[in-house]
Amino acid sequence: MSSLSPTNPSTTALSVRRSRPLTGAIRVDGSKNAALPLIAAAAVTGRTVRVERIPRSTDVQVMLALLQEMGYVLTKPVSSSDGLQPPEADKVDVTAPSHPNHAPDLRAAATIRASYYLVPALLQASGRASMPWPGGCSIGDRGMDQHFKVYEQFGDKVRIREDGYEIRRAAGPVEKVTVDLPFRSRGASVAAVLRAAVADCPLTLRNPNTSPEFSAVLAALGTTGWEVCPGTDLIRLTPPVARPDTPLIWEIPGDKIEAATLACAVAATGGRGRVEGIVEADVGPVVALLRGLGILVESQADAMHVQADPRTFTGRPLRAVASLDPAGLDADFEPPLMALALGMPGAHLFSDAINPGRHGNLLAQFGRLGATIEPLTPTECRLTGPQRLTGATVEATDIRTGSALLIAALTAHGTTMLRGLNQLRRGHADLPAKLRSLGADITEVSR
Ligand SMILES: CC(=O)N[C@H]1[C@@H](OP(=O)(O)OP(=O)(O)OC[C@H]2O[C@@H](n3ccc(=O)[nH]c3=O)[C@H](O)[C@@H]2O)O[C@H](CO)[C@@H](O)[C@@H]1O
Numbered sequence: 195m196s197s198l199s200p201t202n203p204s205t206t207a208l209s210v211r212r213s214r215p216l217t218g219a220i221r222v223d224g225s226k227n228a229a230l231p232l233i234a235a236a237a238v239t240g241r242t243v244r245v246e247r248i249p250r251s252t253d254v255q256v257m258l259a260l261l262q263e264m265g266y267v268l269t270k271p272v273s274s275s276d277g278l279q280p281p282e283a284d285k286v287d288v289t290a291p292s293h294p295n296h297a298p299d300l301r302a303a304a305t306i307r308a309s310y311y312l313v314p315a316l317l318q319a320s321g322r323a324s325m326p327w328p329g330g331c332s333i334g335d336r337g338m339d340q341h342f343k344v345y346e347q348f349g350d351k352v353r354i355r356e357d358g359y360e361i362r363r364a365a366g367p368v369e370k371v372t373v374d375l376p377f378r379s380r381g382a383s384v385a386a387v388l389r390a391a392v393a394d395c396p397l398t399l400r401n402p403n404t405s406p407e408f409s410a411v412l413a414a415l416g417t418t419g420w421e422v423c424p425g426t427d428l429i430r431l432t433p434p435v436a437r438p439d440t441p442l443i444w445e446i447p448g449d450k451i452e453a454a455t456l457a458c459a460v461a462a463t464g465g466r467g468r469v470e471g472i473v474e475a476d477v478g479p480v481v482a483l484l485r486g487l488g489i490l491v492e493s494q495a496d497a498m499h500v501q502a503d504p505r506t507f508t509g510r511p512l513r514a515v516a517s518l519d520p521a522g523l524d525a526d527f528e529p530p531l532m533a534l535a536l537g538m539p540g541a542h543l544f545s546d547a548i549n550p551g552r553h554g555n556l557l558a559q560f561g562r563l564g565a566t567i568e569p570l571t572p573t574e575c576r577l578t579g580p581q582r583l584t585g586a587t588v589e590a591t592d593i594r595t596g597s598a599l600l601i602a603a604l605t606a607h608g609t610t611m612l613r614g615l616n617q618l619r620r621g622h623a624d625l626p627a628k629l630r631s632l633g634a635d636i637t638e639v640s641r
């Protein structure tokens with residue numbers, strides 16, 4: 195664990211001082227939002243899967259603990275007591291239980307949104323998944339109705355309780371299934387694919403999610419012999435004719451959101467830095483937006499080099515509109531872009547209709563730093579930069595509000611105290627330490 199990682203995030207705050215330009219190179223962790231479905235996919239293969247580049251963010255650790263509770267065997271290299279990790283520390287072998295726990299204690303599933311990804315593995319092991327409602331970021335109503343429709347298409351029975359939900363596996367074999375999603379939910383798309391893997395039946399999925407995180411799951415299934423016919427409007431999956439017996443090794447892609455956050459932090463401080471360990475296409479939408487603002491970005495297959503110089507700023511408006519459409523911007527990119535835009539000349543527009551509570555969280559906290567952001571609707575807002583921010587006490591109400599506040603704090607005059615580190619750590623093992631290695635003045639204060 196890094197020296198900056200708080201021991202008790204609920205009683206610890208970060209003290210962040212206005213930063214000189216950040217410089218240097220930094221490598222991102224594996225992506226939390228790709229790791230979560232990939233770990234759940236590993237759980238339904240019926241084989242041992244080595245999952246590599248597992249981030250140490252707490253949501254991912256909760257996911258692994260839930261699998262263990264279900265009886266899965268997790269094998270990983272020993273850690274050392276001095277906090278230094280062996281080079282193999284981010285690899286875990288996931289092996290299905292020979293004796294599943296048919297009554298697992300899944301209360302921790304209520305702390306993460308992605309616990310819904312475990313339903314197919316539970317149906318496979320016990321024929322029944324009884325789960326608390328998922329938790330995660332508090333960013334508005336986050337439904338699961340499309341997940342339930344997916345399971346019903348497979349013939350499963352869904353029961354809604356006040357405190358959670360229960361799915362019972364269809365009694366007989368499932369021949370083939372077509373799922374037609376009304377919108378491109380990432381969670382429901384993964385649910386359909388993993389449920390098909392458990393049923394061992396062909397799947398046609400219309401209007402699928404098109405995120406790299408979902409594509410990573412499709413690619414992983416491909417390594418187990420599934421035939422995947424991908425497409426933007428329709429995906430077809432066919433069960434393996436022959437199951438390859440080569441070892442299954444899945445590497446989690448670099449975290450595109452952490453990369454964008456670091457790039458925005460470098461740019462916001464007028465710095466110059468290299469963010470490594472990414473997939474170029476995954477950060478493409480953010481690179482285009484940064485370039486539109488006049489930030490120089492050199493993009494490579496696994497890295498991006500960012501340089502901000504006020505002399506090249508365009509003053510053009512940034513339009514960051516989150517959407518599930520194939521060409522749309524991932525909603526999790528929006529908060530760091532908003533933090534950056536506060537310091538960039540121009541009138542900038544933001545919209546996140548996917549997460550109706552996101553702007554409420556962000557605007558309230560940026561407001562404490564003295565930002566003026568005009569809400570146009572509950573999910574759209576406009577701001578004009580550059581603005582002068584002043585350090586204050588702020589709260590990471592959700593993961594991305596926390597990371598956006600870190601960026602804003604680096605540009606605010608004086609000192610900012612950031613509380614709510616448990617939220618930040620749900621998504622990033624050590625984002626403050628990464629920023630510090632680029633020159634940020636961030637310390638941990640425990641009460
Ligand atoms: C753990 C994880 O990977 N979380 C990501 C996941 O969240 P999340 O699970 O919310 O994402 P989905 O794409 O599945 O859903 C997007 C939105 O659609 C609505 N919805 C979804 C499913 C459903 O059955 N019914 C329903 O109403 C909810 O309001 C939800 O907030 O994808 C989002 C992008 O889409 C990302 O911002 C989140 O970081």
Ligand SMILES: C=C(OP(=O)(O)O)C(=O)O
Pocket residue numbers: 227253306307308329330331332526593594621
């Ligand atoms: C919204 C997010 O996470 P979750 O869906 O796990 O709450 C996020 O990663 O920004």
